[in-house]
Amino acid sequence: MADHKNVLIAIAATTDPAKLRNFRANARRLSATDVEEAAFRRLVEILPKEEPGTLEHDFWKTIHAFEEMHSEERGKTIRLSRTRQKVARVGVKETLIGFATSKTPTDGFRILIDYGCPELTGEALVLKHSKEFNPEVQLAARRRLEDAGVDPSKLVL
Incomplete structure (x- = not known):
């Protein structure tokens, strides 16, 4: 399995839903399930407008x-x-x-x-x-x- 540390760090800092969807699509294409899951979880974390927690x-x-x-x-x-x-x-x-x-x-x-x-x-x-x-x-x-x-x-x- 490739080391996706830098990509995962970028995902954690991303607040743009389009970029996160792009990360997911690319990860799916490359069978990088850890990256795909991280991008998905970050996406659903940032989409709501309500106060976190x-x-x-x-x-x-x-x-x-x-x-x-x-x-x-x-x-x-x-x-x-x-x-x-x-x-x-x-x-x-x-x-x-x-x-x-x-x-x-x-x-x-x-x-x-x-x-x-x-x-x-x-x-x-x-x-x-x-x-x-x-x-x-x-x-x-x-x-x-x-x-x-x-x-x-x-x-x-």
Whole structure:
């Protein structure tokens, strides 16, 4: 495996989404999965406009991550219109409660799990920001993650 130290340093300092997408595309072409993953994670970190560390920022990281994955899969820009409309109607917290307590996992949950990003699921956000949610919602989120084979205590939150 090539040493990608300088590229990873450049990615960590980049705040331009177009450059990060370019890093990802080049890394994918060269099978440099560490670079591709670093560029993806940096991209979803910088896209939200909300204050880092807040529930809202983490929520929008999740939405942007899913949209990036879905757009890549389909070869065109995909936006989660219904989710964005729901947030406008009921807010981030209520949207996350809906994710965690729904009878079946959302498509976003399954895709994020499959992509190896369980820490970006809405359920993980419920646990990360547990003070914002009642115990029943936290339990539902924990169970959803466990049912998907994810140990919530091992998530990097």
